[in-house]
Amino acid sequence: MRLKSFVIIIGFFSAAAGLAYFGADKAATVMEENSELSIRSALDDAGLDWAEVEADGLQVLLFGEAPSEAQRFSAVNVASSVVDGTRVADKMSVKRSVRVTAPHFSIELLRNDSGTSLIGLIPAKTDRDAILQSVAEKTDGEVTDLLQTANYPVPKGWERALRFAENALANLPRSKISISADEVVVKAITDSINAKRRAEADLRRATPAGLKVILDITAPRPVITPFTLRMVRDDEGSRFDACTADTEEARREIMRTAVALGISAEAKCTVGLGSPSILWGDAAVLSMNGLAQLGQGSLTISDADISMLAAEGTDQAVFDRVVGKLENDLPEVFTLHAVLPETGQEGEGPLDFNATLNEEGDVLLSGRINDELTRRTTESYARARFGANSVEMAARIDEALPSGWGLRVLAALEALDQLHDGTAHVTATEISVQGNTGIETASADIARILSEKLGDGADFSIDVKYDEMLDPLANIPTPEECVVSIQRLNAANKITFEPGSATISADSLTTMDRIAEVLQECPPFQMEIAGYTDSQGREEMNQSLSESRASSVLSELMNRRVLVSGFVSKGYGEANPIADNESEEGREANRRIEFRMLTNETPAEAEEGLESEADNSADEATTEVTEDAPTDEPD
Missing domain, CATH: 3.40.1520.20 (hypothetical protein tt1634)
Known part of the structure; x- marks a missing residue:
């Protein structure tokens, strides 16, 4: 009996324990689900729908990638407001922040008669004072500085574009030049068509490799006197010897008629000032059609005088009809003089x-x-x-x-x-x-x-x-061609100096004149004039002498009105000998001037490159210097 009662008691407690366990598990599950749902609802209401919630017993785990640290902190706060903060476990990550993009660096150079203004954003490492000084030297006027700076890396190509724009500004007194690292836009007004063509040719020649240059150069309409149109029709077809129009609309109408009469659409018709009448285009079209009706001949309109010469053998009735209609149709200001040559009329003898x-x-x-x-x-x-x-x-x-x-x-x-x-x-x-x-x-x-x-x-x-x-404007030599020409001139008559000094000898002044003539026909470009000596004398004195001689060559070019804004002079003393200093012939060879092109780099960058790569002579043209004495230093 006792054993049976014990079994019953044990069974009762086991059943109670099982019921308690399942009840507690059910209660915990309900609590987890309620906590998870409540927190997710609160996060959604706060706009934090990127956060994920997972309940693990009494603990609540937050997952997800927060857009920022502030958003992550907000998610933790929202969850802690729903359940006890000690139950919230932060398992969230923060999205890596995007690197701040460098601003677009650009400058606008605005030049007119009152001065030059600089507007834009430049890198903090750019030498602002050097820019202002260079612009002031090239424009010879007042410079207004409206530049801003930003401490970001200098973009590739920035210095190249800046130097090109500064040089372009020198020859464009009314211009707007927009500069960025990979593009320069030049807008300018010149005094004449020829000045426009020369400016465009100079800028194209001076454009560095890899730099996009957009030219928008205009010129005022030329004053044409007399205002002329000449059209010829013969066995070879129709052509213009001259064509002018007073407006763009008149030009289009004249060219439309010309093309219909067999003249090439590529023919030029200049829009200019000086027309005797606003009906010039109408008179030109009427006269051109009249000549076409005659068949062959020539038409010349000079101001308000119209001359029409029919071909020999033209039918008299056709000639009279065409001329009569044209006389009635022409605007009043124009007068017509028509000629029909007599058949068989010949001059007497070879006059x-x-x-x-x-x-x-x-x-x-x-x-x-x-x-x-x-x-x-x-x-x-x-x-x-x-x-x-x-x-x-x-x-x-x-x-x-x-x-x-x-x-x-x-x-x-x-x-x-x-x-x-x-x-x-x-x-x-x-x-x-x-x-x-x-x-x-x-x-x-x-x-x-x-x-x-x-x-x-x-x-x-x-x-x-x-x-x-x-064409002297279209056939401007390249910088490379200019350097080759200087080489040839120097080969024929080498530059010499007075013994132990930086004074160019009288015999070499003619050579300097000829070099200056070559450079005056060249486009703007960058060049270094480098001076060298032999190893005789003290090194410090040789260094000083080489600098003075290079500077003398630059000064002589400047005195001959050569544009030297892109030239620099530098002395290298007895460095980089090209021959043996132990012989007189070798020392004479080492005493020299070298002309080096500095395309696409600043003079400072070029000098550093020359010092570190003295043997690099890819872009080098050498001009030797001889002198009357065997050494560079007086005894």
């Missing part, structure tokens, strides 16, 4: 005058001239235009020449002056000019000259070819 200009610039005048006074006048006029020693007069006197012959001869010579080489042929009925030129507008200029000098009804033909190689 002509010829002027021939060869490639060397010599001019031969032959054919016939009116009288002795006209011959002397013609010869003097030719010498004034082509050079006193370049003209040979071989024309004979013929008093039977028609009136106005001398005027036609002088007009032909003025037209010939637009050519590099060619001929001008004068007859009683026509002037023909043909040859090669380096002036893009030569054909138009010749047409204006002849129409102005010869008047209405004049017949002339122009066959002029533009050659870019003859």
Whole structure:
């Protein structure tokens, strides 16, 4: 009986323990779920939905990647407000912060007649004072500093772009130059078309490799006098010898008509000032269409005078109809002079005058001239235009020449002056000019000259070819070509110095003159003039002497009006000998000046490179220096 009671008691307690365990487990599970749900709801309400919650008994674990340390701290606070803070375990991480991006460094250089302003953001390590000093030297005016700085690394290419922009500013008195590390935008206004072309050519030549340069250079409309349009139609087709328009709209209308009549769409028509009427475009289009109806011939409009010369053999009825309609349709200010040559009309004998200009610039005048006074006048006029020693007069006197012959001869010579080489042929009925030129507008200029000098009804033909190689603006030498030219000049007559001094000898001044002439035709570029001596004498004295000699060469170039803003002089003393200092020949070779190009780097950077890589001569052009004494130091 006792045993049975004991078993019952044990069973009762075991059942009670099991019920208690399962009840406690159920209660803990409910508490975990309630805590987890309450905290997740609170986090969502606080906008912290990135946080994850997991309950483990009484402890609450927070997981997730917080956008910032402040967000992580907020999540812990929210959870602690729901349950006891001691129960909250922070298992969260913080998102790695993105590295702060460096600002965009840029400068705008604004230059006008009142001075130059610098606006923008530059790296703190950029030498601000050096920029201001360089701009002041190149513009020779007041400089306003509106720059800001930021302490971030200097971007690659920044110094290169800055130096290019500073040099560009020197020759553009009305400009805005925007600078960034990889791009320079140049906007400027020049005084003339030629100044615009020269500025563009100089800037393209000076553009460093790897730098994007955008040019937006404009020039005022040229004043054209007389305002001229000349169109020719013959067996070879239609062409313009000259074309001008007073507005862009008129130019488009003229070119639209020209293309329809067979003229190339690439033909140039200059928009300029000087039109005699706002209806110039209308008059030009009417006259061009009239010539097309005649078939062949020439049309010359000079200011308000219109000359139309029909081809020989043109039907008289067609000529009368076209001319009559054109006379009625033209605006009132314009007058028409139309000529139909008589069939079979020929001059008596070879009445002509010829002027021939060869490639060397010599001019031969032959054919016939009116009288002795006209011959002397013609010869003097030719010498004034082509050079006193370049003209040979071989024309004979013929008093039977028609009136106005001398005027036609002088007009032909003025037209010939637009050519590099060619001929001008004068007859009683026509002037023909043909040859090669380096002036893009030569054909138009010749047409204006002849129409102005010869008047209405004049017949002339122009066959002029533009050659870019003859254009002094398009054919500017490269810096490399300039250095090679300096080498050749020095090879023919080496630069020498007075013994033991930095004074260039009198015999070498001619060489300096020729080097200066070469550099005056070169685009802006950077160059180092380096001086060297032999090893005779004290090292300190040789160092000083080499610096003085390099500086003397730079000064001589400056005195000859060479732009030296990109040049630096530096002395290296007896360093880097190129020959044995134990012999007289070796010492003479070591006494030298070297010209080094510093393309795409600052002078300071170049000097450091030269000191660390003295043997590197990839971009080096050497000019030797000889002197009358065997040593650099006086006894």
